Amino acid sequence: MYTPEQLERRNRSPWTKAQFILAPIQFIVFIISFALVIRYLATGEGYWVATVSVWIKIALIWALTITGMLWEHDIYGKYFMAREFFWEDLGNLIAILTHNAYFVAVWLHLDSRTIMWVMVFAYVTYLFNAGQFLWRGIRSAKERRLLQAQLQAQSAGMAKPS
Incomplete structure (x- = not known):
């Protein structure tokens, strides 16, 4: 997942903390906004509150995208589409484009x-x-734990008298 150097840069980057803070906030806003959008579609009520929640969700996806690009630059030296992060960036690109389709729909007076x-x-x-x-993230954490266990085992093996 990460080379030791990349892991060190990840741990030092202020954008790692920003991502850990913003991501759960965005997810909570997503749950609330999704419920409000579905409520509006089901009942016809609450359009403005659903709309405000959509605006907040779009603002958060942009905040995460921008801080994520800064994070990616700190770790991989590229702001976007680093080889190691290609699929995550592609998924984010699709998500942000579909979120911004909201503005196109409004502009078209749908x-x-x-x-x-x-x-x-x-x-x-x-x-x-x-x-x-x-x-x-889960896969990366497992790999880091495995690497740490291997390093500890090697250290313990070298510390034993022959």
């Missing part, structure tokens, strides 16, 4: 239900992307 269906689609792409990041 009806409010269609606009909210655009957001349902955007939120599905976000779920796939969030799942991908979660899977990568």
